[in-house]
Amino acid sequence: MRSVAIVLGTRPEAIKCAPVIKALQADPRFEPIVISTGQHQQMLDETLAAFGLKPDIDLGIMAPRQTLSEVTYRSLRGLSEKAAGLGAEAVMVHGDTATTLAGALFGLHQRIPVIHIEAGLRSGNLHSPFPEEANRRLVGQIAALHLAPTPGNSANLIREGIGENSIVVTGNTVIDALRWAGENADGYGDPALEDLDSDPRCVVLASAHRRESWEKLPEIAAALVEIASRPEVRVVVPLHRNPVVREAMLPVIGAHPDITVVDPLPYLSFCRLMRRSDLILSDSSGAEEEGPALGKPTLVLREITERPEAVVAGTARLVGRTTAGIVSEVGALLDDEQKYKSMATAANPYGDGLASERTVAALRHFFGEGPAVAPFVPGSDIDAFAAALVTDDVYAETR
Numbered sequence: 001m002r003s004v005a006i007v008l009g010t011r012p013e014a015i016k017c018a019p020v021i022k023a024l025q026a027d028p029r030f031e032p033i034v035i036s037t038g039q040h041q042q043m044l045d046e047t048l049a050a051f052g053l054k055p056d057i058d059l060g061i062m063a064p065r066q067t068l069s070e071v072t073y074r075s076l077r078g079l080s081e082k083a084a085g086l087g088a089e090a091v092m093v094h095g096d097t098a099t100t101l102a103g104a105l106f107g108l109h110q111r112i113p114v115i116h117i118e119a120g121l122r123s124g125n126l127h128s129p130f131p132e133e134a135n136r137r138l139v140g141q142i143a144a145l146h147l148a149p150t151p152g153n154s155a156n157l158i159r160e161g162i163g164e165n166s167i168v169v170t171g172n173t174v175i176d177a178l179r180w181a182g183e184n185a186d187g188y189g190d191p192a193l194e195d196l197d198s199d200p201r202c203v204v205l206a207s208a209h210r211r212e213s214w215e216k217l218p219e220i221a222a223a224l225v226e227i228a229s230r231p232e233v234r235v236v237v238p239l240h241r242n243p244v245v246r247e248a249m250l251p252v253i254g255a256h257p258d259i260t261v262v263d264p265l266p267y268l269s270f271c272r273l274m275r276r277s278d279l280i281l282s283d284s285s286g287a288e289e290e291g292p293a294l295g296k297p298t299l300v301l302r303e304i305t306e307r308p309e310a311v312v313a314g315t316a317r318l319v320g321r322t323t324a325g326i327v328s329e330v331g332a333l334l335d336d337e338q339k340y341k342s343m344a345t346a347a348n349p350y351g352d353g354l355a356s357e358r359t360v361a362a363l364r365h366f367f368g369e370g371p372a373v374a375p376f377v378p379g380s381d382i383d384a385f386a387a388a389l390v391t392d393d394v395y396a397e398t399r
Contacts, residue, residue: 001018001028001029001030001031001241002029002030002031002089002090002360002363002367003030003031003033003086003087003088003089004024004030004031004032004088004089004090004091004092004115004363005032005035005083005086005088005090005091005092005112006020006021006024006032006033006034006035006092006093006321007034007035007037007079007083007091007092007093007099007100007103007106007245008034008035008036008037008044008093008099009036009037009038009039009040009044009075009096009097009098009099010039010040010043010044010097010099011040011043011044011046011047011063011161011264011267011284012045012095012097012285013044013094013097013099013100014043014044014048014051014093014267014366014371015047015174015177015267015286016094016095016117016118016172016173016174016177017030017092017094017117017173017372018047018048018051018053018177018289019173019176019177019180019355019356020092020117020173020325020360021034021051021053022051022052022053022356023297023356023357023359023360024360024363026041026281027360027364029281029364029369030360030363032333033056033057033083033086033088033244033351034048034053034054034055034056034057034359035055035056035057035058035059035079035082035083035103036048036055036057036058036059036073037059037061037071037078037079037102037103037261038059038060038061038098039059039061039062039071039097039098039099039268040062041060041062042241043241043264046082046266046267047267048264050266050267050268051177051180051267055338056159057082057083059074059075059078059079059082060078061074061075061078063184063187064243065114065243067097068098071098071099072098072100072101073103073286075098075099075102075103076102076105076106076318076387079102079103079106080106080109083106084110085272088112089112089113089367090107090112090113090114090115090234090363090366091103091106091107091110091112091113091115092106092114092115092117093107093112093114093115093116093117093270094116094117094118094141095117095121095132095136096118096121096129096132096135096139097132097154098131098134098135100136100139101135101139104116104138104142104143105141105142106140107142109290110124113145113366114139114141114143114144114145114146115143115144115145115147115363115366116139116140116145116146117170117173117359118145118147118148118172118173119136119139119140119143119146119147119148119153119157119167120140120146120148120149120150120152120154120155120156120157120167121149121153121156121306121307122136122137122153122156122306123219123304123305123306124304125304127212128212128302128303128304129210129211129212129285129302129306129322129358130211130212130319131211132285132306133306136306138164140157140160140350143166143168144166144168144366145168145362145363145366146162146166146168147168147170147358147359147362148167148168148169148170149169149170149171149172149350149351149355149376150169150171150172150309150349150350150376150378151203151213151375151377151378152261152308152309153169154169154375162353167338168359168362168365168373168375169360169375169377170355170358170359170373170375171350171352171353171354171358171376172289172351172355173351173355173356173359174286174289174293174350174351175289175293175348175350175351175352175353175355176351176354176355176356177267178290178293178294179269179353180223181267181268182271182275184268185268185269185271185275186268186272186273187272188265188269188272188273189266189270190262190265190266190269192207192260192262193236193260193262193273196236196273196276197276197297199234201232201233201234201279201281202232202233202276202278202334203233203235203276203277203278203279204228204232204233204235204236204277204279204280204281205236205237205238205273205274205279205280205281205282206224206227206235206236206237206280206281206282206329207237207240207281207282207284207287208220208236208240208245208249208282208283208285208301208321209240209245209283210283212302213283213302213321214244214245214248216321216322217244217248217249218252219323219326220249220301220321220323220326221248221249221252221253221320222252222323223322223326223327223328223330224252224253224256224281225238225252225253225256225258225259225325225385226323227281227326227327227330228253228256228258228259230331230334232263232334233258233334234258234259234260235253235258235259236257236259236260236262236273236277237249237253237259237260237261237262238262238263238264238265238270238273239261239262239263239264241254241263241264262293271290273291273295274291274294275294278296278335279296279297279298279299279330279333280296280299281298281299281301281319281326281330282297282298282300282301283301283302283321285306285307287300288300288305288307288310288316289307289310289350291310291315291316292310292313292315292316292346292347292348292349292350293348293350293351295315295344295345295348296344297315297316297317297333297340297343297344298310298315298316298317298343299316299317299319299326299329299333300316300317300318300319301319301321301326302318302320302321302367303318303320303321304316304318309349309350309378310346310348310349310350312349313347313348313349314342314343314345314346314347314348315344315347315348316343317329318326319342342389347378347379347380349379350376351376352376354376355376358373358374358375358376361373
């Protein structure tokens with residue numbers, strides 16, 4: 001039995017790793033050890049619990065207003081102190097957080113192979129998103145096995161000199177999680193949303209929390225006020241717990257009668273809220289994947305993205321962070337039924353719900369215990385643009 005340490009610390013990591021952990025648990029050839037850094041302690045624990053999971057080791061690094069350097073240092077120190085003697089044969093990390101980087105460095109220092117889930121995403125700009133773009137590039141230089149969600153992500157890695165034999169295109173595990181959630185979601189998780197199903201208005205689900213958004217949060221909040229002033233619209237904002245976000249947003253949106261502000265919702269409740277929404281407005285990377293998968297037009301509060309697939313497919317659109325730009329783009333969709341329908345029916349390029357199975361199969365092959373894995377291939381309706389996702393032209397279009 002192969003022991004695999006899965007290092008995670010944030011809610012998005014929990015969502016996207018949970019299907020993989022469950023798949024590893026179901027395979028008698030593997031013994032997964034779930035290690036939480038506690039980077040987002042409460043939201044992480046709640047999300048893992050929704051999947052019936054809990055960490056085997058919790059480093060508990062969370063502290064108020066700690067810096068990125070402190071998060072990375074404390075995660076790496078905790079791993080060195082509590083995980084070095086586990087005898088793990090691989091370290092699995094996801095995506096691009098400070099926890100991801102610390103987990104990869106831990107694997108490197110212990111001379112343990114690093115497996116990178118959601119590998120190969122690139123924005124082409126080292127400072128956007130910050131620090132995620134730098135983190136994933138660094139992990140890309142450390143990883144022994146790169147699990148790329150899309151053909152475009154794989155091509156990014158090849159372009160950087162990563163060997164093709166160390167890359168497997170799996171699809172994105174967020175689609176696996178979303179399908180599971182669709183079968184298990186029950187309720188919205190907050191009394192303020194109890195009337196949502198009977199509310200005839202258009203529901204705009206909005207969120208913003210990225211570090212590069214912080215200076216623009218007042219403009220984003222002002223845009224939400226204008227959008228909520230439309231008589232046919234109700235805006236719902238699950239507000240991030242970060243005090244920087246709350247201090248910038250709440251004074252602007254907190255008292256508006258048509259903006260419902262709630263705390264971050266449990267994962268299953270949030271999935272139900274996404275399904276109820278008519279439009280998603282967010283700077284979240286998860287929204288860029290989940291919105292298209294649910295057929296929800298998704299307006300991305302960024303100028304550049306490492307997930308250009310949905311933008312090219314037409315189901316997501318980069319709208320920036322200015323008040324005027326956001327209000328204009330939302331109005332264009334709400335006032336033009338054909339534009340709305342065009343975005344709502346565009347292709348989902350991110351997965352088929354089998355990414356976790358491919359991930360475990362890729363791990364078996366990596367250890368010489370199974371055949372090579374047939375890669376995820378997006379549907380024929382998006383094959384034509386898959387190769388273009390790695391070109392400079394696409395990066396230019398998404399700036």
